Amino acid sequence: MAVSNIRYGAGVTKEVGMDLQNMGAKNVCLMTDKNLSQLPPVQVVMNSLVKNGINFKVYDNVRVEPTDTSFMEAIEFAKKGAFDAYVAVGGGSTIDTCKAANLYSSSPRSEFLDYVNAPIGKGKPVSVPLKPLIAVPTTSGTGSETTGVAIFDYEQLKVKTGIASRAIKPTLGLIDPLHTLHMPDRVVANSGFDVLCHALESYTALPYHLRSPCPSNPISRPAYQGSNPISDIWAVHALQIVAKYLKRYVTQQGIETEQKKCDPPSCKMCLVLECPEWDCPLEAWSVDIEECHWKGQEGCHGMSYPISGLVKTYKAKDYNVDHPLVPHGLSVVLTSPAVFTFTAEMFPERHLETAKILGADIRTARTQDAGLVLADTLRKFLFELNVDDGLAALGYSTADIPALVRGTLPQERVTKLAPRPQSEEDLSALFEASMKLY
């Protein structure tokens, strides 16, 4: 069983050269994107590689929101380089691209679709050994450093799909809060929205013990197993952090970067964890993490894939790319007021509880209004964070809804844990209700 070792600490990126040396690596592929390649996170990695005498080549052609074509370019680079280890420095797009490059260069005779999830690909199990991959996330939200999943847009069908195998999990994740300093504003916000929706979806998902039918053999239990006591703890914690830091980052921009010590200690905005003080000695802590945090997903994530995949001309602010782009976190969060209004009737107390964490006064709220209370809270939150006013602002109109619904239906892996089943009519209504937010 693959497990990612995750090491946290301000400055841990500096150690990457030693980690590679400890792994015996001599010829390393450093993957990143064109924006990051000029910024400190990549510079720190390169300096560490040089200092430790590690040969490396840089691939900085990663596409933000990657496609099969962009994956294949990276794979070609990896095949030619015959690398013995990989370092991915960037957001989910970079880490996912690096996973694919590692996989296919380790299995050079495979067709691209061999390992892609069925029904689009063949979903073959991975039996070849891969090279070590060190993931250095630079956004606060991806989580890709802990997962065995690589997501991409399959251009022919205009759908998001991916590769899912424990074999492609990074060997080591270096979580360095200093990197959040270099995130553009909307990247901070959108990364945070992904965390926000994961937490809300996980906490309000069907509980594991109401899932049915029960499998006749334990081996048949699904990976997405519903809400449970452990994922609940993480979901609530993540919501508390989003509520505290994400809003503060937008409303008090920069304040926390200017002071040397924050109270509570936090650098710019560390969405996942409060980070140590700036001037702490370089000391880290580590944990082996399985991707156990989000065990249920539902509406927002299921509906997000066509919202990203069918993008027309929208170009998200702060993403310096040469193609239309709806960032993942934005595609997820725009439907959240509609989705949670819809789902609240199943577990209204949990919906109210999350609204409270996000700042709502629920003392006089009625149970039957739980969905509306949470939706209003989310709308206010998104408004304050300058989020585009619904799907219409992204260029979608009512005429696009049938295509958006068709793009959601194949995401059953994700949507079947929604507390309330969604028919095609339901999905249409949810997209319609998400056209305008304010």
Next chain:
Amino acid sequence: MAVSNIRYGAGVTKEVGMDLQNMGAKNVCLMTDKNLSQLPPVQVVMNSLVKNGINFKVYDNVRVEPTDTSFMEAIEFAKKGAFDAYVAVGGGSTIDTCKAANLYSSSPRSEFLDYVNAPIGKGKPVSVPLKPLIAVPTTSGTGSETTGVAIFDYEQLKVKTGIASRAIKPTLGLIDPLHTLHMPDRVVANSGFDVLCHALESYTALPYHLRSPCPSNPISRPAYQGSNPISDIWAVHALQIVAKYLKRYVTQQGIETEQKKCDPPSCKMCLVLECPEWDCPLEAWSVDIEECHWKGQEGCHGMSYPISGLVKTYKAKDYNVDHPLVPHGLSVVLTSPAVFTFTAEMFPERHLETAKILGADIRTARTQDAGLVLADTLRKFLFELNVDDGLAALGYSTADIPALVRGTLPQERVTKLAPRPQSEEDLSALFEASMKLY
């Protein structure tokens, strides 16, 4: 890297036969102790093995608080049986004994001391492959199902030591809250005290970023890495559960077992997690866990080893054994009021916070009284749970203190993360202060 897959759910024990079949096991060793062998947790396992056509032999000679001698008896049984898988049903003693039996029968030419921690043993790394081991804990507190540690009393030296290797981690843990129904009262209480002290020690341990010196290579970081944001979350959660359920179990005995549905759902007392309702369908959820929960330990655990190891004639209530015994949880908790009075000056806010979780009114408490407030809270808690009145009640007197101190000093692995260093004089004073609690 070894990782334990943990599956939770009321009734999951019934699936053990299928799990063994999935692993291809044909000749299984079932380990337990003499008390449990007559009780439902073992019966359920045996029924499942029979139903799935798995041959097995039972070893029910596990010693509660095992010794090198009792380990070696189990190892002999395992060697003769040539088993292809193990199932351990019991508390930490049983699971630890089974780990040792699996290890040494897989490495038949090793001397017993080869794998025992230095300096008592040789601390050799484990390079042989072991057989699958399924751990079915029957107490709510051991955590042995997730660790690569097996603890025993080394009789010659009257000290606790152990074997520590990821190789001996159980392959699978089945956490079945129904088993807590069969725990005698003091076993419930003492298991809970172990959780209580782990949580307090972890939460008040030296934070990871104050640990020094920083290692020159990341590979040299210690396993016990100090308090950190993830262990903090677990520590606080565990304290909340202890505060809510452990006291309720003792004060309202049995009430929750008599009603079919509890509000909130909980069976007798599930210390680690709230368990599902009795009449839920048999559905489970799983998580891969590394032993990441307690990342700092300090006084209580360090001082507990000689308290158990030097036992004279004390026989703990509710433990049906033929030898003197201070249960682990009891040996840990008796020094807790003294230890946290001593450590509080370093992180008084955290000490006050834990006192509050345990029920103290801290609104008017002064920071400089944090240790006393927590100590008083603990004493009240222990008194209400009918805990023996200090080390004197276990048969120790002032004359034993030098031996108790000598027995604590070698536990540096554990005590060096104490927020405040302890000299020999400090330890003497802590033992003295723990002679009487009320």
